[in-house]
Amino acid sequence: MELVLSIGIGIMTGSGVWLILRPRTYQVIIGLSLLSYAVNLFIFGVGGVKSNAAPLLGEGVDVSTLTDPVPQALVLTAIVIGFATTALFLVVLLAARGLTGTDHVDGREQPK
Amino acid sequence: MSGWQQHFIIAPIVIPLVAGALLLFFDERQRVVKAMISVVSCLALAAVAIHLLRLVNSGDFEGVYLLGNWPAPFGIVLVVDRLSALMLVLASILAIPALVFALARWHTAGAHFHSLFQFLLMGLNGAFLTGDLFNLFVFFEVMLAASYGLLMHGSGPMRVKAGLHYIAVNLAAALCFLIGVSAIYGSAGTLNMADLAVRIGEIEGERRMLLEAGAAILGVVFLIKAGMWPLNFWLPGAYSAAVAPVAGIFAIMSKVGIYVILRLSLLVFGQGESAGLGLNVLLYGGMATIAFGTIGVLASQALGRLASYSVLVSSGTLLAVLGLSNGEVTAGALFYMVSSTLTIGAFFMLIELVERGQDAGASVLAVTMEAYGDADEEEEEVEVGVTMPGTIAVLGICFAACGILLSGLPPLSGFVAKFAMLTGMIGVGATGDAPIPASVWWIVGLLILSGLAALISMTRAGIRTFWASMEGTVPRVLVMEMAPVMLLIALTLTLTVKAGPAMSYMEETVRNLQQPGTYIDAVINARRAGVAEPSGPDGGGGI
Numbered sequence: 085m086e087l088v089l090s091i092g093i094g095i096m097t098g099s100g101v102w103l104i105l106r107p108r109t110y111q112v113i114i115g116l117s118l119l120s121y122a123v124n125l126f127i128f129g130v131g132g133v134k135s136n137a138a139p140l141l142g143e144g145v146d147v148s149t150l151t152d153p154v155p156q157a158l159v160l161t162a163i164v165i166g167f168a169t170t171a172l173f174l175v176v177l178l179a180a181r182g183l184t185g186t187d188h189v190d191g192r193e194q195p196k
Numbered sequence: 197m198s199g200w201q202q203h204f205i206i207a208p209i210v211i212p213l214v215a216g217a218l219l220l221f222f223d224e225r226q227r228v229v230k231a232m233i234s235v236v237s238c239l240a241l242a243a244v245a246i247h248l249l250r251l252v253n254s255g256d257f258e259g260v261y262l263l264g265n266w267p268a269p270f271g272i273v274l275v276v277d278r279l280s281a282l283m284l285v286l287a288s289i290l291a292i293p294a295l296v297f298a299l300a301r302w303h304t305a306g307a308h309f310h311s312l313f314q315f316l317l318m319g320l321n322g323a324f325l326t327g328d329l330f331n332l333f334v335f336f337e338v339m340l341a342a343s344y345g346l347l348m349h350g351s352g353p354m355r356v357k358a359g360l361h362y363i364a365v366n367l368a369a370a371l372c373f374l375i376g377v378s379a380i381y382g383s384a385g386t387l388n389m390a391d392l393a394v395r396i397g398e399i400e401g402e403r404r405m406l407l408e409a410g411a412a413i414l415g416v417v418f419l420i421k422a423g424m425w426p427l428n429f430w431l432p433g434a435y436s437a438a439v440a441p442v443a444g445i446f447a448i449m450s451k452v453g454i455y456v457i458l459r460l461s462l463l464v465f466g467q468g469e470s471a472g473l474g475l476n477v478l479l480y481g482g483m484a485t486i487a488f489g490t491i492g493v494l495a496s497q498a499l500g501r502l503a504s505y506s507v508l509v510s511s512g513t514l515l516a517v518l519g520l521s522n523g524e525v526t527a528g529a530l531f532y533m534v535s536s537t538l539t540i541g542a543f544f545m546l547i548e549l550v551e552r553g554q555d556a557g558a559s560v561l562a563v564t565m566e567a568y569g570d571a572d573e574e575e576e577e578v579e580v581g582v583t584m585p586g587t588i589a590v591l592g593i594c595f596a597a598c599g600i601l602l603s604g605l606p607p608l609s610g611f612v613a614k615f616a617m618l619t620g621m622i623g624v625g626a627t628g629d630a631p632i633p634a635s636v637w638w639i640v641g642l643l644i645l646s647g648l649a650a651l652i653s654m655t656r657a658g659i660r661t662f663w664a665s666m667e668g669t670v671p672r673v674l675v676m677e678m679a680p681v682m683l684l685i686a687l688t689l690t691l692t693v694k695a696g697p698a699m700s701y702m703e704e705t706v707r708n709l710q711q712p713g714t715y716i717d718a719v720i721n722a723r724r725a726g727v728a729e730p731s732g733p734d735g736g737g738g739i
Contacts, residue, residue: 104368109360116367123371123378130382154381158330162374165337169370172344173363180360183353189364191357 086133089125096122107194109177109187113170120166124159131155201251202725205261205276207244208284208321211237216314224307231299234310238291241317245284252281253701260327260722268719269391275327275719278705279530283324283455286534287448289687290541291317293680297545298441300676305350305439312349316342316445323452327719329377329387329414332456336373340366343449346442347434358437365420365430373417379410390719393464393712408470411460415474421453423511425485432492435507436500440548443503447540450507451533454514458526461518462709463716475519479635482516485509486642490649499547499657503540506602509646510536516639517617523710527702528616534698535609535688539601542684546594549673549681550661587673590682592662597685599654604647609691614643616699 096118103115131152139153177187184191215237222229251257259276262268276284295313303309319339326332344366348359381387383406384395399407420427431450435443457478465473489512492505510532517529597608604614621636691698708714 104364112364116364116371119368119371123374127374127378130378154387155378158378158381161330161334165334165370169337169341169363169367172341173367176344176348176356176360176363179348179351180353180356183351183356189360191353191360 085135086129089129089133093122093125093129096125107188107190109180109189112189113173113177116173117170120162120170124162124166127155127159127162129155201257202261204244204248204251205259205274205325206263208241208248208288208325209274209318211241211244212314212318212321216311216318219311219314220308227304230310231303234295234313235292235299237314238288238295238317241321242285242288242292245281245288248276249281249285252276252278258718258722260718262722262724265724265726267724268722269386269388272331273327273388273390273719273722274325275390275715276325277715278701278708279455279459280324282530282534282701282705283451284321286451286537287317287320287324290448290537290684291445293545293683294441294444294541297444297677297680298439300674302350302439302441306348308345309349312342312345313445315339316346318342320448320452324455327389329380329389329392331387333370333373333377336452337370339449339452340370343446346445347438349442350439355437355439358433361430362434369417369420372413372420376410376412376414376417379406379413383407383410388719389460389463390716393466393716394720396464396470397468404470408473411465411470411473414460415457415477418453418456419477419481419515421450422457422515423450423453423485423508424481424515425488425508425512428485428488428508428511431508432501432504435504435544436498440545443500443544444541447507447537447544450511451514451537454511454518454533457515458518458709461521463712466710466712472521475521477519478515479519479639482512482514482519483635483638483642485512485515486639486646488512490642490646493646493653494649496653499551499661500544502653502657503543503547506543506650507540509650510540513617513643513646516642520621520636520639522620523706524703525617525620526709527699527706528613528618528620530702530705531609531616531691531695531699532613535601535613535691538684538688538691539598539610542594542681542688543598543602545677545684546591546598546681549677550591550595552673587678588662590678591673592658594678594681594685595654595658595662597688599651599658601685601688602647602654603651604643605651607692609688609695612692612695612699614647618643 100115100117100119100122103111103118106112106115131154134149134151137149137151139151139156141147141150180191181187186193188194215233219230219233222233224230248259252259259281260268261274261276263272263274265271291313298309298313316339319335319337319342322335323332323339326335344359344363347362348355377387380392383403384392384399386392386395396407416427423431435446438446461474461478465471486509489505489508489510493502493509496502496505513536514529514533517525517532520526601608601610604610618640622632622640
């Protein structure tokens with residue numbers, strides 16, 4: 085499971101980094117979204133990957149059988165903030181498209 | 197427990213939050229009401245910040261605030277010590293002139309200026325106060341989200357383009373922030389800065405490596421914010437595109453990164469096995485930044501870019517000097533930070549006034565007004581207040597003062613700051629009997645050269661603007677716009693006159709920072725409200 089998770093994070097990060105280096109604004113935003121998915125999974129992963137374990141501490145329960153609740157709380161916050169900033173970026177992207185008439189990140193096409 | 201005084205700690209976050217939210221209820225046309233709320237909030241903020249500074253300076257104030265009354269490593273804490281109090285005062289003092297300047301005309305150039313301004317202050321203050329890494333991330337995002345809006349205030353293709361780059365860079369930085377924070381949590385199991393400082397000693401082997409890697413990634417984020425070369429190519433474009441009052445308040449934003457670096461490097465990486473993590477990066481990166489900024493200052497034609505590169509020079513100086521990790525020099529650096537933030541804030545606002553008489557500046561303003569809509573006819577009625585008499589003379593004097601401050605010539609505070617730093621580096625007995633290392637000589641050289649470059653380009657710009665302009669168009673400047681600039685310059689003058697007390701405060705601050713034990717004890721042993729005096733084992737603080 086750790087292997088699948090880390091390969092998934094790796095692929096998404098790789099694709100994300102490649103995409104944010106592309107010249108089109110839409111590619112940049114998709115790249116940022118992919119990166120934020122990868123980062124969210126990474127945050128989730130640092131608490132240790134466990135399946136079928138609750139993040140609840142009960143009487144007489146061994147601590148090592150629990151999942152860590154803190155990364156889960158962190159990842160929720162990160163998702164919300166990431167979502168909001170991505171939406172904001174989308175608006176700016178549309179404004180830039182409207183004002184410059186091109187979707188190039190520099191606001192003008194590269195001379196051929 | 198000092199009782200109700202304790203609640204002042206959270207006030208710098210709550211005041212702008214409430215004011216910003218309240219402002220949303222008023223329509224954009226009710227400008228007077230909006231302006232009133234904003235000004236009252238900023239004044240209250242300044243009063244609270246100064247009060248906190250006094251409390252902290254008096255020495256017997258426990259500056260820890262437990263949110264939700266949860267004990268320290270489990271809940272989130274707000275901590276005010278000398279350094280955060282200083283930053284709070286600096287931010288709120290800079291906010292007042294920027295706001296007053298905006299009231300003259302710029303706040304009408306787009307929607308929700310006042311709310312965004314308040315939220316920016318909230319994010320700034322939160323970042324200065326928080327004692328928790330993830331909470332720092334949240335406040336960073338609050339600050340950045342507001343800054344995205346403010347940067348594009350006034351609209352226009354240039355600002356939107358700059359905003360696009362700025363947002364992309366900062367979103368990528370936010371992701372790095374998360375990676376760094378989660379790597380630190382994964383290795384240390386805590387996000388509380390004080391708790392982290394305690395636990396870092398017990399972390400061994402691979403986990404320490406992960407922790408240091410996490411801290412390094414986190415450091416990159418703050419270096420992006422501070423504008424260290426080669427992470428700073430976004431900065432000149434963004435700062436010079438922003439409208440004047442926004443650029444003025446942005447002068448403190450690049451200092452947030454420096455604040456966090458100073459805080460974490462001395463608190464967490466001050467001693468133990470990981471001591472001095474990344475100091476060389478700060479030292480050499482800072483020197484490269486000074487060099488880059490200096491070249492930029494010399495090469496800039498437009499005044500806006502000149503000011504932006506001055507931000508870089510100021511950041512580079514601070515980073516390089518912090519990289520030396522020498523107490524006396526760091527105290528000088530804190531003084532320099534206050535002085536240069538006020539100077540750059542004043543300079544950004546002054547530029548707009550100076551350029552108003554010239555074609556370039558006027559056309560930018562015209563484009564802005566045009567892009568936003570039919571602001572033209574409203575503009576006339578908006579310009580309340582009196583036109584400044586003897587405009588050119590006052591502008592010229594302020595410009596000269598900014599030049600003197602930026603280049604660090606006597607008699608203003610820029611000189612005192614640089615002198616304090618240089619004395620710490622190469623003064624008599626600065627290094628004892630040991631010879632002064634080569635890297636220090638490099639910093640000294642770069643510091644002096646950057647001052648010279650600032651002097652040259654300010655002189656050149658001054659001659660071009662004030663002496664060589666043949667058209668004879670005197671810019672129409674309002675008292676309300678000139679007063680903030682003069683206030684900031686007067687503040688630097690006060691700082692010069694009161695350099696003694698200010699320096700002793702900075703020295704005390706650095707002494708406190710170098711003994712992280714006090715900070716850690718205060719946070720870990722912070723007593724909960726309503727719990728019996730000795731918090732005892734049932735206090736839940738079983739660490």
